Amino acid sequence: MPYTGEAFMLKRLSEPSPNVHQLVAAWDGLAVGMGSLMLGMGRRRHSGDIFLFIHDDYWGRGIGRALLGALLDLADNWYGLSRIGLEASPSNDRAIALYETHGFVREGLKRADVILEGQLEDSVVMGRIRLAPAPAEGDPT
Numbered sequence: 001m002p003y004t005g006e007a008f009m010l011k012r013l014s015e016p017s018p019n020v021h022q023l024v025a026a027w028d029g030l031a032v033g034m035g036s037l038m039l040g041m042g043r044r045r046h047s048g049d050i051f052l053f054i055h056d057d058y059w060g061r062g063i064g065r066a067l068l069g070a071l072l073d074l075a076d077n078w079y080g081l082s083r084i085g086l087e088a089s090p091s092n093d094r095a096i097a098l099y100e101t102h103g104f105v106r107e108g109l110k111r112a113d114v115i116l117e118g119q120l121e122d123s124v125v126m127g128r129i130r131l132a133p134a135p136a137e138g139d140p141t
């Protein structure tokens with residue numbers, strides 16, 4: 001969103017929500033991308049939502065894949081999340097291909113979901129389910 005102002009951005013960067021992990025991708029000392037994992041609350045505490053954004057001058061260099069790998073490592077190996085969700089534009093073949101190679105599947109379409117360049121656009125909802133292994137027989141409960 002344009003015209004948000006410096007104070008808004010400073011607050012957002014210096015007081016991040018404890019439920020959101022934000023990662024920055026650096027290339028030759030420049031910040032060129034970001035990724036976030038937003039943790040679910042209450043009855044959604046088994047789940048999280050992710051978002052990726054790479055500067056278009058740096059696409060195709062493996063940065064998106066690296067950021068997504070880091071976010072999924074957090075989700076799987078530190079939080080043990082069962083469900084990861086995300087949304088992408090239906091025309092965003094690049095992002096959809098990246099997510100499909102990491103086990104995400106298309107779950108549905110949100111119609112007239114966002115305004116893109118002044119037009120209402122749909123969003124594809126994608127998700128990846130990874131259930132925790134059942135305890136082995138004899139394990140303490």
Ligand SMILES: CC(C)(COP(=O)(O)OP(=O)(O)OC[C@H]1O[C@@H](n2cnc3c(N)ncnc32)[C@H](O)[C@@H]1OP(=O)(O)O)[C@@H](O)C(=O)NCCC(=O)NCCS
Pocket residue numbers: 050051052053054055058059060061062063064065066086087088089092093094095097098101
């Ligand atoms: C989608 C996005 C994150 C990909 O980042 P990236 O750094 O270019 O991606 P990578 O270089 O790591 O490539 C990862 C995968 O993207 C896909 N991809 C890359 N270039 C592609 C192209 N020209 N056409 C189709 N798919 C392509 C491939 O699956 C690729 O995997 P591979 O290298 O094993 O073939 C980036 O384009 C972006 O930020 N787009 C704008 C914001 C956005 O769409 N975010 C996603 C919605 S949450």
